[in-house]
Amino acid sequence: xxxxxNENRLLSSEGDSQRTxxxxxxxxxxxxIKYKDGILMAADMGGSYGSTIRYKSVxxxxxxxxxxxxxxxxxxxxxxxxxRYLDELILHDNMWDDGNSxxxxxxxxxxxxxxYNRRNxxxxxxxxxxxxxVKNGKKYLGSVSMIGVHFEDDHVATGFGNHLxxxxxxEEWREDLTFEEGVKLLEKxxxxxxxxxxxxxxxxxxxxxxxxxxxISQPYSLKTFWNFAAFQxxxxxxxxxx
Amino acid sequence: xxxxxxxxxxxxNNGGTCVAIAGADYCVIAADTRMSTxxxxxxxxxxxxxxxxxxxxxxxxxxxxxxxxLQKVLSSRHLxxxxxxxxxxxxxxxxxxxxxxxxxxxxFPYYAFNVLGGLxxxxxxxxxTYDAVGSYERVGYSAQGSGATLITPFLDNxxxxxxxxxxxxxxxxxxxxxxxxVDLVKTCFASATERxxxxxxxxxxxxxxxxxxxxETEQLRxx
Numbered sequence: 001x002x003x004x005x006n007e008n009r010l011l012s013s014e015g016d017s018q019r020t021x022x023x024x025x026x027x028x029x030x031x032x033i034k035y036k037d038g039i040l041m042a043a044d045m046g047g048s049y050g051s052t053i054r055y056k057s058v059x060x061x062x063x064x065x066x067x068x069x070x071x072x073x074x075x076x077x078x079x080x081x082x083x084r085y086l087d088e089l090i091l092h093d094n095m096w097d098d099g100n101s102x103x104x105x106x107x108x109x110x111x112x113x114x115x116y117n118r119r120n121x122x123x124x125x126x127x128x129x130x131x132x133x134v135k136n137g138k139k140y141l142g143s144v145s146m147i148g149v150h151f152e153d154d155h156v157a158t159g160f161g162n163h164l165x166x167x168x169x170x171e172e173w174r175e176d177l178t179f180e181e182g183v184k185l186l187e188k189x190x191x192x193x194x195x196x197x198x199x200x201x202x203x204x205x206x207x208x209x210x211x212x213x214x215x216i217s218q219p220y221s222l223k224t225f226w227n228f229a230a231f232q233x234x235x236x237x238x239x240x241x242x
Numbered sequence: 243x244x245x246x247x248x249x250x251x252x253x254x255n256n257g258g259t260c261v262a263i264a265g266a267d268y269c270v271i272a273a274d275t276r277m278s279t280x281x282x283x284x285x286x287x288x289x290x291x292x293x294x295x296x297x298x299x300x301x302x303x304x305x306x307x308x309x310x311x312l313q314k315v316l317s318s319r320h321l322x323x324x325x326x327x328x329x330x331x332x333x334x335x336x337x338x339x340x341x342x343x344x345x346x347x348x349x350f351p352y353y354a355f356n357v358l359g360g361l362x363x364x365x366x367x368x369x370x371t372y373d374a375v376g377s378y379e380r381v382g383y384s385a386q387g388s389g390a391t392l393i394t395p396f397l398d399n400x401x402x403x404x405x406x407x408x409x410x411x412x413x414x415x416x417x418x419x420x421x422x423x424v425d426l427v428k429t430c431f432a433s434a435t436e437r438x439x440x441x442x443x444x445x446x447x448x449x450x451x452x453x454x455x456x457x458e459t460e461q462l463r464x465x
Binding site: 019022112116119120122124143145146148149150151152153162163166 | 287288
């Protein structure tokens with residue numbers, strides 16, 4: 001009896017294996033910085049399907065428990081799975097009813113273990129995550145990649161953000177940034193990404209987490225400038241070209 | 243019908259260089275603090291050195307997630323050892339444990355290039371050097387990681403290591419003083435930083451001796 005598995009080879013893109021994947025709907029860069037009172041994080045609301053910008057209202061910044069904030073880039077469905085894992089983690093932490101609650105460092109460690117273990121099984125969650133928060137006055141900002149590479153720093157970014165935003169942050173980040181200065185700095189980075197990352201969309205959220213709590217802003221757009229002289233008459237000096 | 247291939251690799255090289263030098267009554271273990279991926283720097287301030295026991299420090303470069311997992315496994319095995327034996331593991335014992343742990347994953351290796359440094363039960367400096375699957379030997383000094391090829395010939399020249407073929411076997415433990423060895427290590431990293439793009443930012447140096455442990459940090463070029 002001929003195996004229908006082989007006949008369907010042309011149709012199915014990965015056979016019957018649950019391993020090695022391709023991302024389908026993806027989010028682009030997330031940027032996070034420490035500032036005077038806590039952590040600021042920014043991400044746009046785009047969900048790309050290859051080269052199509054399919055979804056424009058994807059929330060890629062989410063609260064985790066009392067003290068943490070997670071931002072994700074990469075496969076959106078895998079991020080939703082991670083949120084389910086985190087939900088259960090926080091639930092069980094609360095059910096101990098012992099007054100203790102998981103801080104950002106602990107959540108970051110948990111995420112690292114999850115990502116690394118999936119990588120070990122050759123079935124990764126296709127995300128780069130940023131985890132930030134404040135607990136007992138201590139600020140924390142960390143990053144985890146899809147293969148489990150993790151670290152903490154004063155400013156972190158995923159994907160294109162590493163190439164376009166980190167250099168700006170290395171020049172302009174300071175320990176004592178106020179909230180307004182921090183937002184301005186993040187917007188500068190996000191504008192740069194908007195100009196140069198083709199999967200970026202001009203609709204973003206900025207999240208702030210401090211000892212007092214977390215707020216995620218309403219979506220808004222950045223002002224962009226296209227009035228450069230070279231864009232006005234682009235074929236001047238070379239008529240016939242485009 | 244060709245076998246389908248993964249479009250992602252479970253490994254990455256996060257770069258960095260590790261060095262250790264054994265002295266008559268001290269050991270120097272050092273590693274840079276840069277963590278990279280591809281042509282990007284992820285962070286300039288990341289420690290590659292892990293204290294496994296009072297007298298065993300491991301410096302590892304390679305794939306950071308595997309390095310961290312390896313450090314966790316060894317630390318927890320050491321904790322169990324302490325519960326069972328009521329004492330710290332000696333450096334040679336930890337050396338064997340590291341080798342066995344690495345070989346355990348012979349068919350999906352820890353992509354970690356390790357140098358183990360410490361003091362043996364006589365208080366003499368000891369350095370063990372490894373490959374990714376656990377092959378190891380005790381040496382007088384070693385370098386591993388992206389800058390190893392730049393540093394090792396320099397160390398061979400400066401520490402005048404005896405031929406391993408000599409009989410009776412001559413110890414490669416250096417007669418240099420502790421201060422001279424620390425200075426030599428700083429020179430090694432300054433040189434490697436010039437030519438290896440994955441080495442730089444700063445170097446963390448751990449010095450172990452009979453009096454205890456101390457740490458030094460030296461800034462390196464950040465380009």
